[in-house]
Amino acid sequence: MSAVTKKIPPLFRKPIPEKSFEKSIIRLIEIKADKEYLFSMFELKDGFYTIKPGITKKDAARLKTLAGAIKSNRAWPVRVIPLAAAAIMVSAAVTFCLFFMNPLLERALESGLENLFEARAEVDGFRLNLFRFRIGVSGISVADRDNPMTNLFQTGRLAIRLLPEAVLKGKVYIEEVSASEIRFGTPRPVSGALPGRPPKKTKPKTEAPPPPLVDLAQFDAAELVRREADGMASKKLYDEAAAFYAHTLETWNTRVADSKRRITELQNAVKPFVEFNINSIDVRNPAAIRNVIKLIDDGKTALDRIKDAADEANGIAGGMQEDIKNVDALRKSAANAVRADIDHLKSYIDFSSGTYRGIIDPVLRQILTGAAWRYINYGRRALEVFEKIKTVQTMVQARQKTVKKEKFKGRDVVFPSRRYPSFYMGKLASDFTIQGWNSAFDLRDLSSAPEITGRPVLLKLSVAETGKGGRFVSFAGSADFRDSAAELFGAELRGGNFPFSAAAELDAIGIGGFNGLAGLEVTAAGGRDGGVYIAGSAKVSDAALLDPRGTVAQAIAQAVDEADTVELGFNYARSAGSPDDTFSVDTNIDELVVTALKKTAAEYAKKAAAELERAVRSYISGYVSTEYLSNDDLDKLFAAARGDRDAIGGLESLVRDKLSEMERRVKGAAEEKAAAAGEQAKQEARQQASNAAQKAEDAAKSALQGLFKR
DSSP: OOHHHHTSOHHHHSOEEHHHIIIIIGGGOOOHHHHHHHHHHEEEETTEEEEOSOOOHHHHHHHHHHHHHHHHHHSOOOOHHHHHHHHHHHHHHHHHIIIIIHHHHHHHHHHHHHHHHSSOEEEEOOEEETTTTEEEESEEEEEETTEEEEEEEEEOOEEEEEOHHHHTTTOEEEEEEEESOEEOSOBOSSOOOBTTBOOOOOOOOOOOOOOOOOOGGGOOHHHHHHHHGGGOHHHHHHHHHHHHHHHHHHHHHHHHHHHHHHHHHHHHHHHHHHTOOGGGOOTTOHHHHHHHHHHHHHHHHHHHHHHHHHHHHHHHHHHHHHHHHHHHHHHHHHHHHHHHHHHHHHGGGOTTSSGGGGGSHHHHHHHIIIIIHHHHHHHHHHHHHHHHHHHHHHHHHHHSOOOOOOOOOTTOOOOOOOOOOSEEEEEEEEEEEETTEEEEEEEEEEESOHHHHOOOEEEEEEEEEOSSSOOEEEEEEEEOOOTTOSEEEEEEEEEEEEEEEEOHHHHTTTEEEEEEEEEEEEEEEEETTSOEEEEEEEEEEEEEEEEEOSHHHHHHHHHHHHSSEEEEEEEEEEOTTOSOOEEEEEETHHHHHHHHHHHHHHHHHHHHHHHHHHHHHHHHHHHSOHHHHOOHHHHHHHHHHHHHHHHHHHHHHHHHHHHHHHHHHHHHHHHHHHHHHHHHHHHHHHHHHHHHHHHHHHHHHHHHHHHHHO
């Protein structure tokens, strides 16, 4: 063996199987250049890698360095001293858990449940086993936020299995929870409301009352009009016209009174100005001229105020005229609505108009409120909680400090560790039978970081009767909170053989009750934009209407009795961003009712329609008294407003004319004064010229006299 060959590390001297070379050599090297170098130093023969001949000293040194890095990456990282210290710490932690930890964790679990469900939670018998990573709980009860005297759910004994490697990283990772029982809607001895967390109040819906079922054999048109009077459009419009008239009269009364008072004040204020005698002005007296100029300035100020008052008076008159037109238009609309009211009431005796489509609506709502809406509501509350759990991950990430990425140098291999969400529950299951009812509950993959788990939340719930009745309800739903998911949730609800009885909803339309066996199928879906869509169908077998009163109710009862099933379809929708929802019903009972009533309706409808028209017109003419139709008070006020408008207009013209006359008088006086001053100046100039000529003449005479003397 050459000296260079002796320097090759023992790790590389013997032939290495191909699979072992990839797994035990190449995989433990991080740098790509080093991997390529190792491949270049070996050759593959018969499934074994062997070192190539002709290795230099430089190659041997580099291979020695790589061999050391590979052995280092293979080494067991545990050291004896840190392990002993860890054992001491674990012993102390176990002692702490046995005596102090369980009560603290029990209260922490209660606090977490209260934050999620916004209602009081009780956890009994919490026990943590650190050696087996197991938790036992005697029972959990959480109150219903919207109904504090009822539990949202209540469990029996729970056995919880944790994932050790995730827990050691500070994650709540529950692999499986088994419950002896889970019950919903159980009563509470005390209120479960939390301070500062009141029940969420839903906006009460104003349902339109069902149409009255008239008795055609004993039809009383006046009684029908009296019962439906509050809903008549003509009556509402006449009331609206009367209210508008009263409001208009009150408003303009105040404004007309204010305008009249202002006009009176202006008339008194400008009276001295208007009555001033212009001929009394002494144009030769400067003080008198100054007084007149001041009087003109005061008149201009008063004229501006008069203009404002005139604008107000014109606005009042114009506005009143428009409101009188509006009152007349409202009364005209009310008069026209009488025909619409007559046609509407006639639809109660025209059974082909579809008016009675809403009869079965309250019945279906009663069925859904009992079984279906209850489980749909649980699904809605579950969705709220799932969304809150997802926020846990965001909160944890926000609290954590930013950790700089470690930069690996040399040939150390980076072995990534598995990521865990802050909270995860793989499975919560319960299957139990109480008093002839079997209940099953299965919740899977509940996570605060669905992007890590990569799975939607699945929830299944079923309740089935074990005896002869065969009643059952099953709910299966999924919620996907991953950002890439197109649909937020979907659910299916099925139920069957449920007897129901609706009475109070139908008593107002002349039916004592509605009994039968209901089967139900519902599908629901929700988008990420907040929209919710629910569609379903229900079939009612063995249906019967009880105590029908009147010809129409009796005909409907007969139609339902002759039908094999009453079929119901319904749709519920809430659009994204809208607090309101829509609920529609479609049923085959319309055709059954129309068929049963054709003969009865044909016999009475023509006579009933004529009586109904007379009754409506008689009621409206009696209701609409003279105070609804008279414009006397408003007309008188309008006449006063027009008088004020004319008065302020006349005052404006009078003041304007007086100002013009005064200004002309002052201007004339100024011109006279200027002319007099000019004439005086001319006379003085002529006098001065005459004096100068006289002086010149005298000077000339003196000069001549002196000349002659010489």
